[in-house]
Amino acid sequence: MTSSVEQARSLERALRGALRGEVDFGTAQRAVYAYDASNYRQVPLGVVKPASSDDVRAAVALAREHGVPVLARGAGTSIGGQAVSPGALVLDLRARFAGVTEVDPQARTARVLPGTVLDSLQAAARPHGLVFGPDPSTHSRCTLGGMIGNDSCGPHSVVWGRTADNVRSLDLLLADGTELTVSGPLSADERAQLLRGTPGRAGELLRGLHALAEQNLGTLRQDFPQLPRRVSGYALDALLPERGFDLARALTGTEGTCALLLGATVALAPLPSRRVLVVAGYADESATAEAVLELLPLRPLTAEGMGGDLVPGGLAGLTGPGGWLLLEAEAGDHARAVERAVRAQGAAVAVVEDPVAQRAVWRVREAAAGTATRAPDGSEAWPGWEDTAVPPERLAGYLRELRELMAAHGLQGTPFGHFGEGCVHLRIDFDLDRPQNGRFRGFLTGAADLVVRHGGSLSGEHGDGQARGELLARMYPPRVIELFGAFKALWDPANLLNPGNLVDPRPFDADLRQPALRRELFPELTLTLVDGARRCVGVGACVTDDPATVMCPSYAVTREERHSTRGRARLLGELLRGDLVTDGWRSREVREALDLCFACKACASDCPVHVDMATYKSEFLHRFYRHRPRPRIHWTLGGLPRNLRLLRALRLGRPVGALARSRFGPLLAWLAGTTRQRPLPPIPARAFTEGTITEGAAGAGSGGRPVLLWPDTFGNHLQPEVLRAATTVLRRFGFRPVLPQGPVCCGLTQTTTGRLDAARRTRDRTLRTLAPLLDADPQLPIVVLEPSCAAELRAPHSPLADRVRTFAELLDEQLDRVPELVAALAVQGKPESKPDSKPESKPDSKPSALVQTHCHQHAVLGTDADRRLAARLGLDLRQLPPSCCGLAGDFGFEPGHEAVSVAAAERVLLPALRAEPDATVLADGFSCRTQIAQLADGRRALHLAEWLERMLPQEPLSDI
Template sequence: MGVSHARTMRLQERLRDEVRGDVDFSTTARATHSADASIYRHPPLGVVYPVDGADVAAVLALAREFDVALTMRGAGTSIAGQVLGRGLVLDCSRYMSGISEIDPEGHTAWVGPGTVLDELREAAGKHGLTFGPDPSTHSRCTLGGMIGNDSCGSHSVAWGRTADNIEELDVLLADGTRLTVGRTSPEELRRRCAEPGRVGDLYRGLRDLSTANLELLRTGYPRLPRRVSGYALDALLPENGFHLARALVGTEGTCAIVLGARVRLMPAPPVRALVVGGYRSMPAAADAVPDILDVAPLTVEGMGADMVETVLAHAPGGPGPTALDRLPPGRGWLFLEVGGDTASEAEGRAGELATRLEAGTTTGTIVVTDPAEQRKLWSIREAGSGLVTRAPDGTEAWPGWEDAAVPPEQLGRYLEDFQELQRQHNLRGIPYGHFGEGCVHVRLDFDLDTAPGRANFRDFMEAAADLVVSYGGSISGEHGDGQARGELLGRMYPPELVNLFAQFKFLFDPDNLLNPGIGVDPRPLDENVRVSGPARQLPLALPYPHDDGSLAKATRRCVGVGTCVDTSSGVMCPSYMVTGQEEHSTRGRARLLGEMLRGEIITDGWDSTEVREALDLCLSCKGCLSDCPVNVDMATYKSEFLHQHYRRRIRPVTHYSLGALPLWLRLAAPLAPQANGMAQTRWAGNLVKRMAGIAAQRELPTLAETTFLRAFHRRRRAAGPSRATGGSGRAGTTVLLWPDTFTNYLEPRIGAAATEVLEHAGFTVIVPRNPVCCGLTWVTTGQLNVARAVMRHTVRTLAAPLRAGVPVVGLEPSCTSVLRGELPEYLSAASENADVAAWATQLGQQTHTLAGFLNEYAPDAEFGNLDVDAITQVHCHQHATLGFSAEERLMERVGLHNRTLDAGCCGLAGNFGFEDGHYEVSVGAAERRLLPEMRAATPDTAVLADGYSCRTQIEQLGDRRAQHLAEVLRTAIPT
């Protein structure tokens, strides 16, 4: 199905003429859709985002005319490579979503293929219903993708797989025939078979296939709840109602295109309780499962100590030690959920289940009824499922052998044999899974970079398939076969049944137009591996200490699970939440950088305009560093790219204006009144904005007439050495208050407030004699040589207090984050002076937020009870690197009844929201949640935001004045 360049151009023209949706054959689209969450890579010819079924039919007709394959794609989170193709990719997630009908009495709903699962669950929840299957990607996976893979999730032990919950499908065949399929009564089957044309031919062929192979269809499949591999042709048996819709579920887009589905909904128990049982090992936990299945729990999830230890090692991004400490003793655990109509009913069932566990081999049990505590414990499982892709020591782990299933009563023995198989192949992985159905997830540290490593990968995959089959299991129990396991179907099924799969595919798609290479005549499992292959040796400026100094390895942190395309909460990724464009997601940008380093699709390295344009809307908010389960740090990768891209080029004007903001503010400070007067004059202010590349809609900040440092020194000379005014800080403790650029030149009142608070708490406050800077504005604009020079100057200036062990308190979260993170990292290179590197490390270790410092050094400092309602917008960098729990504890201490907003990034993000061309995205990010929260807040509700960007965005767009925590604490000082 190769297509020449001329024919490709003609195909693009025809698609743009005949399709109402988006048609994108750009390098960017090909790169972002070249991979899913698997280990494979297949750059497509182009990507189409159809609007409706008519669009899909038009694309299909042109695909037939041009002899181009079609591959369907939802959220792109498939783990086996089944949404990758070399032809056209049809992405239904952009437009073909929505719920056209919910029947609360009949417990069904009609949904589009691009509908996100959580959207369906939210709509169904209004009627006390839910869609049973709930994979871990529920916040972004689409119903079309779930139907293609026959997805399951943690509740399938009670509510079944996707196939069990599909009533009808609206499908389009490869020749353009559209029909609705579902359960077929004998009378309906006879009528269908009698129809002329394509529909009659199809039903007669399916009827003949089924009736001629009744014994094979009844005996050729393993009997277990999580059999996902192969085509479910046993759905065509008479006793199963000749259910053609369920036979198509799990065919991975190889037989028909799903345009809509009528799904079955389940009553959702209003109250749930969680039981956790501990065991001496994970196999021992698995052995306990068969004895509790008759209690009919909603979930039976299992995991071992290696997952818990991984979560603990990543505690800043995980649930933290509080949740981990709740676990019963042991090395393996079962998480069991039960439901009820009332709290007492759910608690009673949980108690009965705990009693059942305690009669067995458990090392202890706990019953958790509080929903918040349940979420914390479940977060161990959810965080771990992402973290297992990267071990604490940096070792990469990959999908491939991802989700095999065996009968639950065999699971304990299978796990022991599987661990032995890992040892034989020198592989490590962290298994966990849906133990109630015998399904085990694991990612293994395959060496996919070398020929011997790939040979070992193949040997292991074949041996693992044989092991599962020996236990009567399925090589896939949740995520489908795709390229990863399609080649192994012959080891699981007899040749006669594999031949029936090919016949079934031929009846629907005789020309092999739909997703060729998947299912029937599969691609080899060890070809097209994206993490192998060439990597260009491009110069690097940053050390990447957690990725062995390799940007390629850093970008490979992104395994494609798509947390960044979840728009429901969190900080990551603000620009994607506004635009919905894949290249503006963390995943999309990582794909583009990876392709740049590979050099095949993107061939011009650091000169790439595609990478530059995708990174242009990256806010450098660092949300991905914490929200991404494997800590992708796109802000750092962007700094590297900008540094390299503009090394021999004239930079955008904002790099010289906003990038050097600390320098310009220092020069302007002595002339603050005149500068402010000019900025407030319309013509002069507009001229400054045009010259500086600042968006015309923005207001220029007002310079303080006296800087914080000048005011501090003046006050100190007048008052003499500072003394405690009633606090209980550690005796004789001196603290250095960091005079960040924003506090020093723009809002010195915050520095003054912090000084009073620290002195009240019993500390002697000092500041540097001269301005210092963390270098952040140069970092975010990719001026890394200047940033390092600024950082060196800073640590040399602070050498004496650093050597003396003086703690440092930062007020601006972004600067504090740099002092703790980038500065020690950037100055740790071997080329740096040893003293500078040591001081940089000390600065990182000795730097605290104001709340963190007060909680640690002055836990008994006396403050009044404010008794005030408050809402707080957390700065992105604080969310990502510093955490906010210390602030919440301190606010509770002083009587602030605070609600921390889940508003994501404010949208300003340092220089980003001020830059011309970014205003609309900046406002869009703020309008998602932050600005509606500001409008809804009562006038007497205090608004807190420690970040200068956040306060500015709230003031300029939300018409509210936000305060720094230091200002609020000053009001709590007893008079």
């Protein structure tokens, strides 16, 4: 133990002295890099984020001197376990060693660094009308280096081929420091010149590879299955003379076991100007596989299949089919031909021409790797038998026999994948808590034999890794397995590069991550955390490079894996495991990772498996601070509802507000535990519930349908004008707003600070306060203006969930009751203009506004009602791209969060507001309005209720 610790310290010191990039051997970093998207856990020695090729060279040289293996890693989405390696030095090439260095439109090629995310390459190629053909579902985060390492494919490979078909040259670094560039097929003369003219270690390597091929021509020609998606093992048949001694192809798919990538030249293809998506439904996945054979001669751009269980709600307006095909075609004759052929098969058909609607369908397919891990009954399913491929003409039979094999072992799963090339993805409900019961091993060995019997490959893309490496001996004869070992030995004789994969592989049922996270070992409260640690399967939707995304805002700012939803889930798993993170609920590593969690809840909706980090954070903080002092902000802002009521009872609201704006503001911030860099919101003289506007709203007064108006803390005490506006609008729409007969609160501020017992007591008091009203009117709706409160009241544990409506939802449901007012609003609504500024639009145009959607509304409530309401009232609501404003309740007020909070706002929100300085801005969330006011030069954002109030006709209308 001491020697390994000293080795790690020595290597870390040497790396810090030699590299410009980041070096981190800390517990948290090792924990989050111990996982990829597979079933395996392998704890590395440390992590390096190289900033240049020189950093890569130096890191490899130092690792070699210290006898430490090296693992190159991209987005960490490998499903076979090839992106984790025990005791290795991980080189995270995605972090800082990325970029498209050149696009050559004439040659239709691009030069890329290994950490380049695929979507970045596509963005660089698109202006030239070009595209990189292979596009796996992880395109928003997977790297070119990872795609080359695993020979990734994606849905368009049916027309543009695998990564191996699109690599032109590779710049390589060997473990011994040798560098060379290998390219595609060579003529006999070029091959001879290469072998004669290359000096030194590179020349020895090339001649050794040539000799290996020449001495085994028969084996290479006869023992490698010929099918579109053979990725398993090393592509040694690419070294055959008739294949042009194609070293670039032979190295693609070697999973970082032979060489490290410093750069690559890849081929680009012409991008069709317009595409149509034909969605076809069949009886089951086997019928789908049979149907696709008749369609392949039409050369569709995609031929993706999915089992019906993955899309229980249907696709593109179709419901009921047990199997689906997604067939993309060029718009025009090509698309019409595909549609006619599908209809002739008797399939259910939907033709999707709108690009936005197409993207929505593709998101369902891209999320399948995550959604397939949870069955409708809540049971878990796991990778382990992914990416198998057979000749397309054998696919239907293979799927039927695969179903039979699963049933024989008491297993189930839903297939999906690239049916046009015979490639199948499958998540299966293995009992990985108890892998030694024999069923896991028994099924996988039987399934491997089944694939081989159908002339297929264990892997049709994304490589083998630990999941399939041991099974290669069931696919290839012993002589081929020996050649794999000889091939790796020529490249990496010291076995320093990703050892234990492909050659001398670790057992596929070893090193599994699940067994130490058994639910029965933990008390009831901890079960949610166990579920979160297990639920994350590592597909990495939270580490996307897309700026217009809600999940995960803290990762988007820091670019640190431990600040992603995935990284935090991994750390929670290590906390519960206890052998790496050893201090349990007192873990500083977990506390630090969760500290920058915005609790935005976007992961609860945007993560394919719905990892709800906001809930896990609350439960962790509940335990972390048990029997120990809490930060003051947990009592001040975390107890905001009670504190504001107390200030008003003591008539201290205005004095405290004035003090906050005086030179004593920093002192007040220190006392409150908030940052000095951000002013606290002002406290108006009167709360909404204290104002004369509420007379008649508390149950007396004119008629109309009663509705309980929820006086949330933020609206009641800090921005009562919002609740006043809502009262006016509700009355004009024929409602009679009713207020609770006492304080009510959803407990959100206590929940987010981990004071779960207090939050529970708050909710109980609220229910007692509401009981008379709710008992008197079982149909009484509750309209909640603050999205975060509405989301909390809609939570599964809330007995009020079925009654809660957002402001837009309530009006949308009731518009038909007031047609005259609706017509008047649509006619009378006039675009606003500010003094000394130009009008937003022409007088006869629709009233227009930019809309910032609150994160909790995005995650829990949705915006469908807002869109319908706007359409019916003739309003032009332009949704800003989804993103977090960055304030997130108390997050932006907490010391140490200021920079992250501002950076989150700068990603999308603030640039969008600067681009339209005169536009009306709508933001239903108090946090969003506060962030806009404080960071956008005092710009005033409105709640929807305020905007509607301004546009209401002033003259009374009859029959309202």
